[in-house]
Amino acid sequence: MTDITVQRASEQREFGATAGDFIELLKPRVMSLVVFTGFAGMVVAPGHLHPLLACVAVLCIAVGAGASGAINMWYDRDIDAVMARTAKRPIPSGRVAPDEALAFGVILAVAAVVVMGLAVNWVAAAILALATLFYVFVYTIWLKRRTPQNIVIGGAAGAFPPMIGWAAVTGGVDLPSVLLFLLIFLWTPPHFWALALFRSGDYARAGVPMLPVVEGPETTKRQMLLYTLILLPVAAAPWWVGIAGPVYLAGSLVLGAMFVWCAVRVLRSTDDKPAKQMFGFSILYLFLLFALLLGEHVVPGAV
Amino acid sequence: MTMDDIEERRRRLRGRNWAVFAALIGLVALFYLITIVRMGGF
Numbered sequence: 001m002t003d004i005t006v007q008r009a010s011e012q013r014e015f016g017a018t019a020g021d022f023i024e025l026l027k028p029r030v031m032s033l034v035v036f037t038g039f040a041g042m043v044v045a046p047g048h049l050h051p052l053l054a055c056v057a058v059l060c061i062a063v064g065a066g067a068s069g070a071i072n073m074w075y076d077r078d079i080d081a082v083m084a085r086t087a088k089r090p091i092p093s094g095r096v097a098p099d100e101a102l103a104f105g106v107i108l109a110v111a112a113v114v115v116m117g118l119a120v121n122w123v124a125a126a127i128l129a130l131a132t133l134f135y136v137f138v139y140t141i142w143l144k145r146r147t148p149q150n151i152v153i154g155g156a157a158g159a160f161p162p163m164i165g166w167a168a169v170t171g172g173v174d175l176p177s178v179l180l181f182l183l184i185f186l187w188t189p190p191h192f193w194a195l196a197l198f199r200s201g202d203y204a205r206a207g208v209p210m211l212p213v214v215e216g217p218e219t220t221k222r223q224m225l226l227y228t229l230i231l232l233p234v235a236a237a238p239w240w241v242g243i244a245g246p247v248y249l250a251g252s253l254v255l256g257a258m259f260v261w262c263a264v265r266v267l268r269s270t271d272d273k274p275a276k277q278m279f280g281f282s283i284l285y286l287f288l289l290f291a292l293l294l295g296e297h298v299v300p301g302a303v
Numbered sequence: 304m305t306m307d308d309i310e311e312r313r314r315r316l317r318g319r320n321w322a323v324f325a326a327l328i329g330l331v332a333l334f335y336l337i338t339i340v341r342m343g344g345f
Contacts, residue, residue, distance in 0.1 A: 015315055017319070059333075
């Protein structure tokens with residue numbers, strides 16, 4: 001950090017953080033997709049959950065995911081400060097003290113798990129705890145700075161929400177919820193590598209061994225295409241196990257083909273534009289898939 | 304520290320206190336409602 005940054009950070013700290021700074025620690029944008037997929041898992045699960053308890057489950061998933069984000073920002077504050085994308089986060093910009101962020105994250109993570117257990121069930125609470133611990137210890141602390149496979153394995157943390165939603169209703173783990181987990185798990189690498197391709201300078205400066213930094217863009221692009229191809233049948237699988245109808249099946253194939261096409265364009269190109277477009281499309285892809293899944297369950301007789 | 308700085312610090316502290324207050328009230332209401340629902344046998 002430069003002297004000016006340090007000075008500005010200490011000035012900010014004297015004022016103290018605003019409530020909004022703490023909200024920012026929860027990574028609200030990441031949280032929205034997590035909440036959406038968790039909610040979808042709950043809606044497609046067979047059985048009934050009281051609407052209030054369903055709201056509590058969604059709240060716990062949101063708070064648990066946000067808390068993991070806050071702990072991640074505490075641990076990664078050194079590398080966040082040197083990356084353009086993350087330098088303005090509350091800790092590197094000096095608005096929130098690191099210890100406060102850690103305490104905030106830990107308290108919220110524990111509270112989310114306890115409330116989920118007491119109000120909904122302990123299977124859902126256990127998976128929520130597993131997701132949080134996985135994100136903090138396996139992804140953030142262990143893998144992120146050590147291996148280019150960091151987001152492949154770490155992606156599991158973000159794949160748990162539909163499984164938590166499913167467990168909130170059924171009290172168990174079943175094949176359909178494992179398939180929804182797999183869907184997000186396999187979607188994560190091409191999603192993150194698209195970002196890493198056009199931000200590889202940032203990651204290299206911070207010393208994070210993302211695939212484009214370690215193995216180069218060509219290998220990354222080939223891997224991205226491979227994952228989008230594997231994703232095609234996995235995304236269609238909810239139809240095979242009966243939690244989705246023909247509209248979802250058709251949608252998943254069309255969206256999957258578009259995702260593959262994005263990867264082919266990225267593979268063929270030498271500039272950043274297709275990678276940026278693929279990153280944007282990847283978010284839309286997952287959102288639309290789960291929207292279709294939800295939509296079919298709202299319309300009677302569609303599944 | 305200027306008077307403006309002190310005022311800014313107070314303003315932020317007040318904001319944080321209100322946020323904690325709102326969160327606590329929300330939690331009390333939430334636990335009340337959860338108890339009612341769970342006692343209702345859902």
